[in-house]
Amino acid sequence: MRKLIEQPFTSNPQGKVGKSHPHESAIRQVSGQARYVDDMPQPANLQYAAVGTSPEASGTLNSIDLTAVWASPGVTDVITVDDVPGHVDIAPVFDGDPIFAQDQVLFNGQALFAVLADSVQHARQAALKAIIDITPSAPCLTVETAKQQSNFVRPAHFMQQGDFDTAFGRSELNAQGHLSIGGQEHMYLEGQVSMAINDEEDRLLVYTSSQHPSEVQKLIAEVLGCKLHKVVVDMRRMGGGFGGKETQAAQWACIAALLAKRNQCAVKLRLPRMQDMIATGKRHPFENSYQVGFNQEGLIKAADIDINGNCGHSPDLSDAIVDRAMFHCDNGYYLENVNVAGHRCRTNQVSHTAYRGFGGPQGMIVAEAMMDAIARKVGKDPLTVRKLNLYGDKERNLTPYGMTVEHNLLGDLIARLEASSDYWARREAITQFNKTSPIVKKGLSLTPVKFGISFTAKHLNQAGALLHIYTDGSMQINHGGTEMGQGLHTKIGQIVANEFGVSLHDVEVTATRTDKVPNTSPTAASSGTDLNGKAAQNACIIVKQRLAEFYAETINESELTADKVIFADNYVTLGPHSVEFVRLVQDAYIGRVSLSSTGFYKTPKIHYDRSTGNGRPFFYFAYGASVSEVSIDTLTGEYKVERVDILHDVGRSLNPAIDIGQIEGGFIQGMGWLTTEDLKWDDRGRLISNNPATYKIPAIGDTPEVFNVDLYPRDNDEDSIYHSKAVGEPPFMLANSVWCAIKDAISSLTDYKVDPQLPAPATPEAVLKCIMSIDPDATRSEPS
Known part of the structure; x- marks a missing residue:
């Protein structure tokens, strides 16, 4: 692995931007001195809360017998929805997220009541003793079922450009595909935790691990039936969030605050890891499909893209998340005649929520699937097809939602990465290797990223x-x-x-x-x-x-x-x-x-009209590209990411070391989403991948042996802070190259004539199943 950071950490007297200063809490974090919510000094009268949850995914809640809970050692209070003095619904945008279940249970793991006790152990033990009477009903657990039932959390949204029907009919070639895209557990190191402390004159101080303190303040005030100025929310640092603490940290803070007010004592609520995984939302799983028309060269003439997000039981942020999936289903490619439909499907799962990329990854991967399908159909290297279809000059720079792509860096950025990674020499070497290797096959892929920067809800900017x-x-x-x-x-x-x-x-x-x-x-x-x-x-x-x-x-x-x-x-x-x-x-x-x-x-310049599906929802685009090389064992489906080369656009970097760290971390997290992180629910709607033993995030051993990261040397053309660019989410989607490289290796079994239908995550089991579907005898073939 070559040295990634040319610029050493600086100790110069002036705190200049553009220098690699260490993270302000680095020493405290590695020495264990950094203070998180659970490390706050404990008030003298602190009590501990725990939550009782639904064992069913769907049904009528008839009764909850809390007699044994009240009688449990150390218990001082038990509350249900009937004890909430103010608002019951704590949804962030659209209604549908009750603080506790009311008449109906909506998903397995939904909060039904909360217990307050003198210790964490006593609270959690007591929460298990409730007798819950639910008349179960058949849960809706898949996108397919939700669409059949017309069961949606929000209305569909559509974008259109040109004339798809005419252009598709005139296309020389076409391809179709369906892509199942799994969700993702946030797996933050610090779980959901809040501590509420009573102050004088009905004031309340709340420490919470939340990405949105103002929303927590608002919802606590609404639940308690008081004005916002009576509630102060303090957030020093989180041990990771990734979107999982944007809206879904609020519920636990509201419960802690409610118990604190009722009992005039300080209250801490920290979810145990398994309950945290069951009771909080994930990245949305999606079921997407496409049909695309193109010419003999592989140039797209028409595309129809159907996007279906599994939103769980409530809207949460799903409207904006599916919108962003729609905004990014083009990735860096010009779609001249295109229809895009986005459906928000309701299921009896936990309400899925924000996650790094906010729907962008689930849209962008469709664009990459289309590029691979076209390449196999026309017999060209996928990189050649990708370059051919990039946004270009004034006649090829309009997105499906009517935004002009200005200052497009992808052509030059890809060319630089193509050269620095020795793409074509490696492609030739891999092709020759695959011809003579009967069991192990290698794959190579270069994929771009074009990611819009701004909240799509204008007022948040x-x-x-x-x-x-x-x-x-x-x-x-x-x-x-x-x-x-x-x-x-x-x-x-x-x-x-x-x-x-x-x-x-x-x-x-x-x-x-x-x-x-x-x-x-x-x-x-x-x-x-x-x-x-x-x-x-x-x-x-x-x-x-x-x-x-x-x-x-x-x-x-x-x-x-x-x-x-x-x-x-x-x-x-x-x-x-x-x-x-x-x-x-x-x-x-x-x-x-x-x-x-x-x-x-x-933020200036941004606007979007949902009624027409047109506007400029983003201030600018951040760009990047990555090359991934993988090897797969065709007998087992196991694979390894051997080498990754990344060139990423962060504008004028404020802190190169931190930016490179974000790129590395985002890529590995994206690789986990596409390869190992496999959410599993049973037929009763219970999450069974509910702990670190049954849910595999990437480990240090999954890091590519060769991992080259460079920053693209160009200032942001827009007037951002010091002409830098955002770096939190865009690198996540660089991992698309890993998924495409696995497909490339599988396709080599057919001499690159067949585009494998590989779901995400591409677990070894999924890879082996895909191999066998292409050619059941392929894994036993002899070298030619």
């Missing part, structure tokens, strides 16, 4: 920040984003330090709190740094202007105006005059200059 400078020159910045290990606080600290030209050590990024920056958006959609970084910068600009004007006034030379003041290297300079930053701050305080400010930012 806003952020605030609060800056304080103290008289010793140190400063605190608070913003609405949450730190879940991705390095957001580190980048915000760099931005503030860079603006004032001071040391990063002089900037403290404080815990995200609803009483400092209100009405915040979730940290999601890869927009944490884009939004909050700009808000923090704007707060800095306001205070810098005040300091500059004050300094110019003290110098009092007409030609030396405030706009010429420079903040750099812990000094403030104006012409021949210079003063230490800390001295200027102290003088400004004596001069009664405000050293505090809020900052605000809203």
Whole structure:
């Protein structure tokens, strides 16, 4: 493995952006000193909560006998939906998510009641003692059944460009395919946890592992029947979120808050891992299909794409997630005549929710499946077909939703990766290897990524920040984003330090709190740094202007105006005059200059009209490409990812080390989704892949032996923070190349004439089944 980070960590006195500063909590995290919610000092009157859940996936809830629960050792309170003083439904957007089940149970593992006790053990033991009477009904467990029953959580949505029917009828060749795409467990290291503490005069302080503190604040206030200003939510750091704590952390915080208010004591609720996996939503499984018309060269002329998300029992965020799958079913390819349909299917499963990529991966993989199918049909290398169909000039740059693809980097980016990875030489070597290797076959694939950056719900594209400078020159910045290990606080600290030209050590990024920056958006959609970084910068600009004007006034030379003041290297300079930053701050305080400010930012240019299916839902696109090489054992279906080469576009990187870490982590997580992470429900709707022993995430041994990652050297053309680009979600979809490389290896069994119908995840069992479906004798063939 070659060295990935050319730029070493810097200890320069100025906290500049573009340098590889270590994560602000790195030392605390590796030494065990980083404080998470479960590590908070325990209040003297702390009690512990546990949740009782439904054993059925669907049915009528007749009664719950809680007599034995109340009699269990250590129990101080038990609550059901009847004990909620305010709102019962805690859905984030559309109704359908009761805090506890009411008349009907909607999925196996749904919360029915909560117990409060003097210890975690007592609470959890008591929760098992309820006698639950449910009249079960036949659950809807598949997309196919939901469509047959016209059972949807939200209406379908459609996008259209050109004339599909005419163009498809005139196409020289065509292909069809169906793709089953599995969901994914978030498997955050820190599970769902909240602690609620009563304050004076009916105030409540809640510590929670949530990506959306403002939503938690709102829902707690609604459940308790009080105003939002009585609730403060504090979130210092999460041990991973990946979308699983965007909406679904709120329920457990609401239960803890309700019990705290009822009993006038502090309450902590932490779900055990198995219950966490059963009771919280996953990445949406999808069932997608396509038909595509193209010419002899492999150029697409028409495409019809049907997208079907398994949403679980309620809408949650599914409307936007299926929208994003639709927005990304083109990936980087121009679809001249296209129809796209998106269906939101209701099933009796846990309500599926946000996950890194937010539906984009489930849409984008359809585009890659189409490219492979076309390549096998026309007898060309899939990379040749991919390059042929890329978005291009003014006549080939309009998406199915009417957005113009500007500043398209994929042509150059792919060409660079094609050369640096020695794609064509390796393709020739692999083809020759497969001709002479009877059992082990190798595959190679290069796939691109074009991912739109912005919340598709326009109002979420806003952020605030609060800056304080103290008289010793140190400063605190608070913003609405949450730190879940991705390095957001580190980048915000760099931005503030860079603006004032001071040391990063002089900037403290404080815990995200609803009483400092209100009405915040979730940290999601890869927009944490884009939004909050700009808000923090704007707060800095306001205070810098005040300091500059004050300094110019003290110098009092007409030609030396405030706009010429420079903040750099812990000094403030104006012409021949210079003063230490800390001295200027102290003088400004004596001069009664405000050293505090809020900052605000809203993303420009974005709009989308759902009634027409047209608009510009994204501020810009982030691009990338990856090459994966795999080897498979055709007798067992086992495989190994041998080598990966990635070139990814992050604009002008704020912190190359953190960005490369995000790319590596996102790729491996995406590889897990497409290869090993296999969610399984039984015919009663019970999740049976409900613990780390039955659900396999990638381990260190799954990391490719050769793993090359480089950053594409180009600033963002849009006015993002320092012309950087988002890096949280786009790298996840680079893992499509692994899935396509496995298909490539299987296709070699037919001399690359057949496109294998391989589901995701491509587990060894699925790979072996796919091999046998192509040619039952293929695994026993002798070399030619």
